[in-house]
Amino acid sequence: MSFAIEPVADAVFAARVQRAIDRKTKPPGALGRLEALMLQLALIQRRERPALHEPQLVVFAADHGVAAQGVSAYRREVTAQMVRNMLAGGAAVSVLARQMDLRLTVVDCGVDGDFDPHPQLVDAKVCRGTSDFMAAPALTGAQCRQAIDAGEALVRRLPGNALLLGEMGIGNSTAAAALMARLTGYPVPACVGRGTGVDDAGLARKRAAVERALARHAEAREPLAALAALGGAEIAAMTGAVLAAAAARRVVVVDGFIATAAVAVAAGVAPEVLPYCVFSHASAETGHARWLERLRVRPLLDLDLRLGEGSGAALAWPLLVAACRLLDEMASFESAGVADRAR
């Protein structure tokens, strides 16, 4: 795996885009964070008028051995059931993808279940759920590499210039919390939240599981080693997808806590990926806001979402479209004959 990811920074070009933004018929800065988004999208595409086409919302699904430890409010089979629900059009992400005109693909990275063929389903199964990371590495090195490669290959195959990340996997907020603790060094209670809504006893089990896993895999400190030992097949595939998308200069729209785990691993491998990422929302999940701060990024939305599936990424999508359209379609003071402020 070798990703040649170009840095997006280009001070001369950025200044030119900023001048175009400032000539639009509005007070300087009045579109707030949309203006920063305009600049980011222009830099990613190296175009003064960036445009988004054929956006792909990809849901990476897998099961987790640690789910057997009672760390989730839901049973393991819900992962496979929700994959079917997504494909049937009944999940939240199915509805939002229809609303926002996003093409939805579900990738079976390691679900403990079998699926009928479906035009929106990609089979990239590397396991039937990970091993319980309290006892063994979640993924072998080979499985982890295979999942990363699958995510990378998928993105290369998909058309369009924007990737929206989603995921599904009972137990995966436990894996993401373990990765957060390992990659940031933050204490476990700051990283472990209630996920889909475990009760206090479940939360205690979840914290204990993460503590045990961190001790068991004390040597797994490099991002990819941590990913294999503590992560999951969907997180690994997302990591590969993020790296491939950035290498192709595509916009990556990051969903919540678990998607952030994949981005953090990818950024650990190649810090240049971060400027390709738009962080869609701050999840209500414990740890997410702090992890985003640590990555020095600011999410667009703050709606107390904690569903995953790519729901936050889909909800933020119209803001990216707006940024492009405003930059392309708004009149300038000159073209509209509007008097600029006296300077």
Place this chain on the structure above:
Amino acid sequence: MSFAIEPVADAVFAARVQRAIDRKTKPPGALGRLEALMLQLALIQRRERPALHEPQLVVFAADHGVAAQGVSAYRREVTAQMVRNMLAGGAAVSVLARQMDLRLTVVDCGVDGDFDPHPQLVDAKVCRGTSDFMAAPALTGAQCRQAIDAGEALVRRLPGNALLLGEMGIGNSTAAAALMARLTGYPVPACVGRGTGVDDAGLARKRAAVERALARHAEAREPLAALAALGGAEIAAMTGAVLAAAAARRVVVVDGFIATAAVAVAAGVAPEVLPYCVFSHASAETGHARWLERLRVRPLLDLDLRLGEGSGAALAWPLLVAACRLLDEMASFESAGVADRAR
């Protein structure tokens, strides 16, 4: 003027909607603030599956006598120029209305300028700019009533079941700040911000103007009296529009600081309007966040916008559509065959 606004609260119906939300294939509460929005929209429409149709984005435009005091970074003629820009399709709100499929109407409530007829322009001019409120009431009682009636009549004429509020008026953040200070009792510095971006000297002039106006119109304490003395024609028309929309059980999507002033006046007249209002965003304008807190409402977005025009309302619109579609289209645990958590 008498508005029969029905309270939206209905505990039995709300419990039924909440049960429907909780049966959707997601952990309880996982869609965060969208779930509260689902419930609000259902209550407004008194339908278990609310639906939005023919949304109307109305920009209320007017000039302000106080603009002559150097309280804005822009000259007075910019109001008329921006009205023309909106109608020509080059303003931010024009672009966003196109993107979001919102029908855009611009209402001349009191612009100091003349316009060619345009299918999206409504003439409801009650003055050519208000009087300078440091010297006289901004509007006479008759003008204020006329503007309120015009806003009300306009909404009755428009189709659809959602009204998105926008405004344009050089100087109108000064008027809105004066209304905030009067209606909330908060000190002037907490109410007065930089609007379109005045410098420190302009900010000082703006504060002084508001202080003078408050002293000059010390008797104007009731909401409608304050509206006439301190407000403006577009704020008065918006007030009438909000009251009429709530009376027709329509959703009102509130934009920023100036739209909030109109809602605050309307709520002073009829507190039942507030549950019909969805607050789209917290503006970067000083005072807005605090005013929203005072009204005990929470905005959806926080993007440092400070443009007005209805831009924030338009940007939040997809969230309302999502709330309706999720409630309508998401599968339930039963219909999708997904195992709910053990309880």
